[in-house]
Amino acid sequence: MNAALIDVVKNMPKAELHIHIEGSLEPELIFALAQRNGVALSYTSIEALRAAYAFTDLQSFLDIYYAGASVLLTEQDFYDMTWAYLERAHADNVLHTELFFDPQTHTARGVEFGVFVSGIQRALKDAYTKWSMTGGLIMCFLRHLSEEEAFLTLEQALPYREHIIGIGLDSSERGHPPEKFVRVFARCKELGFHLVAHAGEEGPPAYIETALDLLRVERIDHGVRCIEDPILMRRLAHETMPLTVCPLSNIKLCVFEKMSQHNLLTLLDAGLVITVNSDDPAYFGGYMNDNFVAIVEALPVQRHHAQQLARNSFTAAFIDTDLKQKYLAQVDAFFAN
Ligand SMILES: Nc1ncnc2[nH]cnc12
Numbered sequence: 585m586n587a588a589l590i591d592v593v594k595n596m597p598k599a600e601l602h603i604h605i606e607g608s609l610e611p612e613l614i615f616a617l618a619q620r621n622g623v624a625l626s627y628t629s630i631e632a633l634r635a636a637y638a639f640t641d642l643q644s645f646l647d648i649y650y651a652g653a654s655v656l657l658t659e660q661d662f663y664d665m666t667w668a669y670l671e672r673a674h675a676d677n678v679l680h681t682e683l684f685f686d687p688q689t690h691t692a693r694g695v696e697f698g699v700f701v702s703g704i705q706r707a708l709k710d711a712y713t714k715w716s717m718t719g720g721l722i723m724c725f726l727r728h729l730s731e732e733e734a735f736l737t738l739e740q741a742l743p744y745r746e747h748i749i750g751i752g753l754d755s756s757e758r759g760h761p762p763e764k765f766v767r768v769f770a771r772c773k774e775l776g777f778h779l780v781a782h783a784g785e786e787g788p789p790a791y792i793e794t795a796l797d798l799l800r801v802e803r804i805d806h807g808v809r810c811i812e813d814p815i816l817m818r819r820l821a822h823e824t825m826p827l828t829v830c831p832l833s834n835i836k837l838c839v840f841e842k843m844s845q846h847n848l849l850t851l852l853d854a855g856l857v858i859t860v861n862s863d864d865p866a867y868f869g870g871y872m873n874d875n876f877v878a879i880v881e882a883l884p885v886q887r888h889h890a891q892q893l894a895r896n897s898f899t900a901a902f903i904d905t906d907l908k909q910k911y912l913a914q915v916d917a918f919f920a921n
C-alpha cells in the first residue's frame with residue numbers, strides 16, 4: 585500500500601462533478617426524515633436497509649434509490665441532505681461541486697419544484713459563506729420517462745433557471761438511448777444550459793456517440809464502455825471530452841468485477857480527460873476520498889496521475905476562466921511541495 589500517495593490524494597484540492605444529491609442520503613438520515621415526516625418505510629431498521637444495498641446492476645440500485653428519496657418532503661429536508669453531503673465533501677478537500685438532482689422523483693410525489701431547489705441552493709450558499717466552496721446545480725431528466733415529461737419538467741424549472749447551470753440525463757440506461765431526448769436537449773442548449781448525459785455506464789459505446797452527436801453534451805457521465813471502441817476512445821481524447829468516472833459505483837453496480845479491473849487508468853494514460861467522482865456515495869460505500877483511496881490501493885496510480893486527475897476535475901468544471909485558473913494554480917502549488 586502506498587501510504588504517501590494516499591495522503592496526497594486525500595489532501596489535494598479537487599472538484600466533484602458527478603454526485604446525485606439524492607444518492608448522498610445516508611440510511612440514518614432516511615430514518616430520521618421518515619420519522620420527522622411520518623413516512624412509512626419497508627425496512628424495519630437502519631441495518632436492514634443497509635443490508636439491502638447488495639446490487640446486481642443499475643436497476644436493482646435505482647429501485648432502492650427512488651424508494652429512499654420518498655422521505656424528502658420539505659425545504660428543510662433537502663437542506664439537511666445537501667448540507668450533510670457538503671460537510672463530507674469539504675472534509676475531503678472538495679473546493680467545487682456540481683450537484684445532480686432528479687426533479688421528477690419529487691414532483692411525481694407532489695413536492696413542488698421551489699421546495700427542493702430552494703433547500704439544495706440554500707445549503708450551497710451556506711457552504712460558500714462558510715468555506716468559499718463553489719457549486720452549481722445540474723437538473724437531470726429521468727430517461728425511463730418520456731421526452732414529453734422532460735419538456736414539462738423543463739417548463740417547471742424555468743422560474744428557477746438562475747440556480748441551474750446545466751441539464752443531465754440519468755436513470756435506467758439500457759433501452760433508453762440518448763436519441764429519445766434530442767428535441768428537449770436542443771431546447772436546453774438554446775436556453776444556454778450546459779449539457780451532460782450518463783452514457784456508456786451499462787449502455788453500449790454507441791450511446792456515448794449519440795450523446796455527443798445528437799445531444800451535443802459537453803461531458804459524458806461514466807463513459808467507461810468507450811474502451812470497447814478504439815475509434816471512439818481516440819475521438820474522446822482528441823476532443824478533450826471529459827468523462828466523469830465513478831470507481832466505487834462501477835464496482836457496486838457490477839460494471840467491473842473488482843477495482844483492479846477498472847479501466848480508468850488505462851483511459852487516463854490514453855489521454856482522455858478522466859475525473860474521479862462518487863456518484864451516489866451513501867449507497868456505494870464512499871465519498872470522494874474513499875474513491876481516490878480505492879483506486880490507489882487497487883491500480884498502479886502514480887503521483888503524476890493524481891495531479892492530472894485533480895487538474896482534470898477543475899478543467900472539466902462549469903466555472904468561469906478566472907476561477908478555473910485560480911483552482912488549477914492551487915492544484916499545481918499543492919503538487920510543487
Ligand atoms: N449511476 C447512476 N446511473 C444512472 N442514473 C443514476 N441515478 C443515480 N445514480 C445513477
Ligand SMILES: [Zn+2]
Nearest residue numbers: 604782805863
Ligand atoms: Zn450517476
